[in-house]
Amino acid sequence: MVQITINGKQIEVPEGTTVLRAAEMAGIHIPKLCDHKELTPYGGCRLCIVEVQGVRVPMASCTLPVNNGMVVNTETEALKKSRKFVLSMLFSERNHFCPFCQVSGGDCELQNAAYDEEMTHWPIQPGWNNFVVDTSHPYFVLDNNRCILCRRCVRACAEMAGNFTLSVAERGAKSMIVADTDVPLGESTCIKCGSCVQVCPTGAIIDRTAAYQMHDKDLTEVKSICNGCSVGCSIKLMVRDNRIIRIEGDWDGSVNRGVLCETGRYNAANETRKRVTTPMIKKSGKLEPVSWEEALKAVSTKLSPLASDKDGIAAIASTRLSAETLTAFKDLFSRNQLVTSLEEGMPSASVMKFAEKQGAFEGKLEVLRTADTVMCIGANVGTTHMVAGFMFKRNMPKGTRVINIDPQEDALDDVASLSLKNKPGSDLALILGLQAIIVKEGLERRPMSIADVDARIDEAVRVTGISIDKLTQVARMLANSITPVILYGKGITGQRNESLVEELYKLAVLVGAVDSERA
Ligand code: SF4
Ligand code: SF4
Ligand code: SF4
Ligand code: FES
Structure with missing residues (x-):
């Protein structure tokens, strides 16, 4: 200390x-x-x-x-004077006519700082660089005329989203924020996470939907969890008159620490369909709102006669529902024996079966932040669980290596250190092959005996369509890492093959991706 x-x-x-x-x-x-x-x-x-x-x-x-x-x-007095001078320079550099700006009146950190320092006017005549306003993005507008070149957006794009789209072009007073090689934002590599919008302290990046819909002080903040995927990011809903004005990542959220993806930040806020707030019953071919009593009575009247018929009812629930809701759903249909068999969610069944045998074996998302090698297999993480992907993508310039193995296209392919497109259904052969290469090269962290190592490797090459060189590269990358992580997803679990999960676990043990601290 x-x-x-x-x-x-x-x-x-x-x-x-x-x-x-x-x-x-x-x-x-x-x-x-x-x-x-x-x-x-x-x-x-x-x-x-x-x-x-x-x-x-x-x-x-x-x-x-x-x-x-x-x-x-x-x-000190000298500091106060210097701060005023710093602010004067910032105001003089661009167009800061506050009355015409969306964030004026409480939501602009530059204007707030000016009030705090008791600035009453601009002592320096503003320069008049006229930057083109970029309105090409579907969710926000970039106005370099109001930019103070603080580079929060550039850093957020790189350090939060791991996307590296934004940078500063030109020099001196002409400096401006650009996307990629100065292309319109809407045509850039931007993945629409909105991190840059959330951190911008001025009116230089403004949210299109939320703009001019009240100041933050007039909005109610409601904390919640995004249900877009299983990462479970903490969100803050900024609400007015029971309407979502915008959604922000919660800086205090332990999982996402403020970062969100397009789904979490923009989907709900840009939803134009009307929310159904009462139960509806079709009467004379038309859906009509009814009371809960009437709706529940109608459901029970229809279901009860079918209770004794074992094939009478098929009950389907979305995996997006809360655990409590799914438990109540299961209770209703199994305990009351309205249906005789319950099909567990397809993707999770094989994992659950293996977990029952092995005990808890999966690691915390947190380990992705410190992984030096991440092997994603059938995970589609760049598309379906983006914030989990951000956790390691952002570390790639510092040396984190990413291996993406998936027959399907994924956003991660463009940035991965190694991207392998194995033949569909060949994951088991691939995993067994990687185990065999690691054992053959003597790189295993825990002993494992494999009967015919060479036959296994040949089989992996034949079944996956991946060359021995590439498989060896993956095996060495994983085995030579200090903090490797293996990330698997629906591409693996959806095959409903328990041994696939089990062999993946063995591979993780072999390379030290499973130990008491990291599991
Ligand atoms: S960015 Fe801030 S200081 Fe500049 S015009 Fe808008 S409210 Fe005023
Ligand atoms: S929305 Fe996300 S990816 Fe796009 S420029 Fe902003 S920070 Fe970068
Ligand atoms: S965060 Fe806003 S003010 Fe800061 S550099 Fe980016 S656009 Fe300019
Ligand atoms: S230089 Fe310290 S906050 Fe900007």
């Missing part, structure tokens, strides 16, 4: 903490713009400057690590 004094207050913080975070921990406010708690410090706006005893010039507190015995001041 490190001792530091801020504004006369002594505090103790972990080594490596920045002065800005240390101040926040102590409840001391330092104005800031480019800093964001979920993003790597950048130090671009200079609004967070502080005075450090013994240092000649003010320092940006968001990039300054604490030192033992450091004495910091955040509220």
